[in-house]
């Protein structure tokens with residue numbers, strides 16, 4: 001197995017670090033446009049092989065995609081992150097050009113790869129990748145819902161006073177402060193609805209905190225987060241390369257599912273060796289379905305910016 005991670009910045013390097021520690025591939029290639037950055041970070045990571053006892057080889061490449069040839073998975077994290085006060089949507093102009101050129105280059109050398117899109121605004125970048133590459137829809141997966149769900153579980157655990165790992169909770173819809181939908185009705189603590197532990201007001205607060213979870217970190221750190229984004233991306237890659245068939249909320253191309261078409265949006269999907277295999281129907285109630293339609297409208301408006 002060979003995995004390429006494009007973008008050796010905060011999120012890309014953390015993703016690669018998680019991938020090598022978990023030995024998800026024989027070989028990982030880290031690519032960046034900035035001279036020396038990917039080589040340096042890759043060498044630093046490879047020097048942890050004997051300390052952390054992993055056998056995955058990791059190398060860096062300054063924009064030479066021939067080194068990525070034959071990759072099974074390509075993770076795209078290249079692009080600018082947001083600064084405090086910025087929305088993910090404001091990144092579109094710069095990041096669309098970057099993602100487009102990266103997809104073109106990576107595809108030349110890895111025509112059979114599955115593409116994982118992390119760069120923001122992620123829903124639109126996933127849609128752009130689908131249109132730009134002409135690849136089958138199952139091979140293009142946007143990562144956002146896994147991260148948002150982990151934030152949802154963190155805030156729920158803090159409110160309930162329990163371990164995050166005892167919770168099941170999912171965020172669907174767009175990966176934006178106003179477009180994501182934390183599904184509080186379906187969230188459970190050891191199989192019991194969280195509404196038995198938290199009041200309606202508390203649940204509302206948890207959902208609100210989740211939606212601005214990224215912005216909260218950006219304000220604190222001064223740039224966007226990387227530990228949880230990197231771990232989320234690696235978890236998605238793991239389900240692909242190990243064919244685990246895990247169900248994760250991911251941004252995928254919808255063709256009638258959840259009442260939407262010609263859009264990439266976050267829904268629960270089965271993730272395996274061929275990419276996303278099928279959409280799981282969570283049977284939303286009318287309020288949730290309405291929120292999903294509104295989220296789709298906002299993401300569609302963003303996608304339309306690409307065409308102008």
Ligand code: NAI
Pocket residue numbers: 006007008009010011012031032033034037077078079080081082091095098101102117118119120121122143144147175224225226229
């Ligand atoms: P960063 O600035 O630390 O790293 C980005 C890297 O991309 C830089 O090293 C830069 O040199 C590189 N780059 C720029 N143009 C390139 C090109 N044409 N080819 C190869 N490399 C190129 O940014 P960070 O924090 O790693 O964030 C990366 C992206 O991920 C941002 O767009 C950010 O908004 C997004 N993000 C997405 C999340 C998600 O859940 N989908 C979560 C967190 C961040």
